Amino acid sequence: MKIVKLIKIINAKIYQYIKLSKIKHGKNINIFGKIDIIDPQNLTLNNNITLNHGCYINCINPVIIGNDVNISAGAKIISSGIDYEKWFLVQKKSHVFNDGIYIGDHVWIGVNAVILPGVKITGKYVTIAAGAVVTHDITTDYCIAMGIPARVTKKGR
Numbered sequence: 001m002k003i004v005k006l007i008k009i010i011n012a013k014i015y016q017y018i019k020l021s022k023i024k025h026g027k028n029i030n031i032f033g034k035i036d037i038i039d040p041q042n043l044t045l046n047n048n049i050t051l052n053h054g055c056y057i058n059c060i061n062p063v064i065i066g067n068d069v070n071i072s073a074g075a076k077i078i079s080s081g082i083d084y085e086k087w088f089l090v091q092k093k094s095h096v097f098n099d100g101i102y103i104g105d106h107v108w109i110g111v112n113a114v115i116l117p118g119v120k121i122t123g124k125y126v127t128i129a130a131g132a133v134v135t136h137d138i139t140t141d142y143c144i145a146m147g148i149p150a151r152v153t154k155k156g157r
Helices: 002-020 084-090
Strands: 029-032 036-038 043-045 049-052 056-058 063-065 069-071 076-078 101-103 107-109 126-128 143-146 151-155
Parallel strands (some): 043 063, 049 069, 056 076, 063 101, 107 126
Antiparallel strands (some): 143 151
């Protein structure tokens, strides 16, 4: 049994390495646990990034993550959805293409938070609360966004 568990752990690390080799990234990228990245060639990670267990990043459209960003366990960054008009009219599933997602410097994305397509977080020192669903841009510095949909509720400094 111990041998089987060891092989599974090694295979999981190899899988992560293969996925990460396609990502454009800076220095000091920390990954704790298993993460899922769809289309990793469209992901850019700058410096000092932490990705925690269960993160899901959909990069069908570009996803750019700035410096000093912490993405907590179970957080989801989803850059695309289904084009429903094509689905209903032509019976063909295709993704919506847009500018993608931009997450600026010094952002903390809480446990199980969701960032939806087209969102730009340009404010510095932004905290996205646990379970929040970000549906629109956040431009305020030193703030906390919480709720569904996420709203800036506290401003610091």
